[in-house]
Amino acid sequence: MENINLDKTAFQITLHGGNAKDLANDALVAAKKGDYEQAEQLLAEANKEFDLGHQVQSKAMQKDDSDNRIVPTLLLVHAKDHLMAAKTEIKLINELIDLHKKLDK
Template sequence: MEPINLDKIAFQITLHGGNSKDLAYDALKAAKEGDFDKAENLLEEADKEFNEGHKVHSKALRSDDKENRIVPTLLLLHAKDHLMAARSEITLIKELIELHKKID
């Protein structure tokens, strides 16, 4: 089994989490401008980016077995926190977009 590079995993998780948040905020901006089709497309992209980050995280968890124990680093914990914050913000932004639709 190849050794696990925790820094690489952490940076991949952070990258996808950040991308997903940026896309979600772009979707909110589009909704504020009344472009709901663009907002929906951006939300789909945000979800895809989040899912990519989640896949990286899940793969790391599956590698955490008795022979190759993963010891969490601050960087890895930060990455996971970043990803979960993205999920929360995407969920909230989806609700805000629905409100914009109702107001429009």
């Protein structure tokens, strides 16, 4: 079984989580300007970035079996926390955009 570089994995997860948060926040800015088409596109991109980070995390978790236990580092724990915070922000920003749409009607 191939070894996994935990630092590289953590940085990849953090990268995608950060991209997802940035795109979601850009979507909110677009919605505040009334550009809902751009906001929806940015939210879709944010979700894709989250999914990429989740795929990296899942690949690492698949390596964590009874024969090849992964000992999490603080960096890896931080990366996973960062990714889950991105998901929370995406969900909240999606709700805020919906509210902006309702207020504009």
